[in-house]
Amino acid sequence: MHNYRFIISGGGTGGHIYPAIAIANELKNRYPESEILFVGAKGRMEMEKVPEAGYIIEGLWISGIQRSLSFKNLAFPFKVLASLWKARNILKRFRPDVAIGTGGYASGPLLKMAELKGIPCVLQEQNSYPGITNKWLANKASKICVAYDGLDRYFPANKIVKTGNPVRQDLLSITAKRDEAQVFFELNSNKKTLLVLGGSLGARSINKLIENKLTYFAKEGIQVIWQCGKIYRDTYAGYCNDTVHVLPFISRMDLAYAAADVIISRAGASSVSELCIVGKPVLFIPSPNVAEDHQTKNAQAIVRDGAGLMLKEAELEDKFEEVFGEMITSISLQETLSKNIKHLAKPDATKEIVDQIEVLLKRQSLV
Template sequence: MIDRNKTYKIILSGGGTGGHIYPAVAIANELKSRFPNAKFLFVGAKDRMEMDKVPQAGYEIIGLWITGIQREFTLKNLSFPFKLMSSLWKSRKIIKDFKPDVVIGTGGFASGPLLQVATSKGIPSLIQEQNSYPGITNKLLAKKADKICVAYDGLERFFPEDKIIKTGNPVREDLLHIAEKREEAFTKFSLDREKKTILVLGGSLGARRINQLIEKEYDFLLTHSVQVIWQCGKLYYGKYKIYGNTKYIQVHEFINDMACAYAAADIIISRAGAISVSELCIVGKPVIFIPSPNVAEDHQAKNAQAIVDEKAAIIIKENDLEVDFQNKFIQLIVSPEKQQQLGKNIKKLAMVNATKQIVDEVELLLNKSNK
């Protein structure tokens, strides 16, 4: 039997984007609720957003000097071997000093060195793979990891089949109750209850092409009597904030209360990162996916297509925005039936117990390490 009062030591590693950070925080929160005396340490990459977001969630983090390899040759790639050696050395020191009972990796280049060292020392490890097409870090780590929690079918192409557990992706707990927040959302965002609300999301840092699209279609959107909540991202806020001077379009650098934003939305325009897709399944609203083409193995397009294949969303490739956006948007906005059907179908794909199921697997590893 596992001792819930024991002071387990748990390391979670991953980062670079919110899609790797928020799952790690959700897993840590669930572990903390089960093991109140546990000690947690996050390991991320220096100068990336996890160095701010993790402490805001109440956890300690150490940063490694590590970046990914650029797909095209750049001078940055020349420093990669030195960064990797530095990160492996620092990871050894972290493991030696902290003495974890289990290590959890949520993807991104920051998790590579830490999990490599942990698995080489026989420390129980779990990988949480969010995407339908894994990144290189998790593919390399899979051979030595004890368990691999995934959100899509068909990943035995990349991982040992006997290690795979399909759990879905961890999402924020408050998204499970957004229906109760709709009135609060109208007040919070000062919205007109008689107008449809379009929520535009490009990820935590922003999406250049989606921002360009909303700028170009600014007048078109207003002529369709909608209101827009536009998260343009930290990198683009300085340029696009001027478009928030009208009553019906508001521009945000970042939205902290995403549950309220989702509750307010009638239609969502979004990138197709794995965590965004998982959240949108739970939210159950009609979605237009505009996947980023600038990701490894075009995994965002694969994530989105998996939803579209279930008749649960609309996809528009970046190259097709000029031709398709207005037509597809009009077809959706004028059809309450289509909106309802897409919302109903995407909701069926939600895996609401993902975090608990992943932590169940972590518990089995802790139990194993006790023996």
């Protein structure tokens, strides 16, 4: 039995947190005696989600730079220095064999200090356009696991391994869960089901769209599972009825995907990777409010392969009913989208990432 120590950092949104947890679960599965410590940003989502998954997490006093002029930016240099110092102390105390970063504020200071201490570092980049943190860390990283082609424009080509993004393993068997899903969500098996996903924090523009189209959906005989996000719970809870199921958060995503005939979704990297596994027709509505417009780039990569449809937020008012109407009524379009998006799936991504970590462990043992 190997008693390895792994330190993992990633957070801010579910797109960074869930891949980190998936990697930790696979490491624990292979090395039950290993110790795993997470490092996150104080006050962010990972400080809640990681302990829920059964892991210990320590928080750094770090945040991103505000894009607009803000007094908060004045504190940024102090936060970086404080976080680098704390990260150094955590590494000195924990002495990890490998450090793993999945992006987000906290992974910058932690992985930078790990690199300086000579600890092998693995980066996992979910997006087709990398975040600032991973670009900053790339030159000294040992391996960079990616989900899209063409990232040698941003990272050293000899370090890149295309593994795909980690996804929940319970999504691999959703076809067999259709009946269970319809009972779970109290759905009518004779109606088409639309699943609406706005990301882990919810999406204001998607919520407004669905609110405005409820009459249209009712007229077309479509029932809706609508994940509105926790901060929008009170705003939209009143729309619940027999055919509209409004949920701030979906705990059983496997059943939500199993129930869906078609899906409307943001285009965060983790969502896109999950939707490839799920293999249902998807209309992507990328968030325009993210760094370097990376969600649009993620969605475009799918659309180019004829594996999904996309509307920008600015197009929703004029084009939504036309584009969505064809997707929900055309069986041939649904079959084409499903077949093509499944071709892009990488169900073994988590295992392949951990295989790369094992390469580094073996290399370490030979030193």
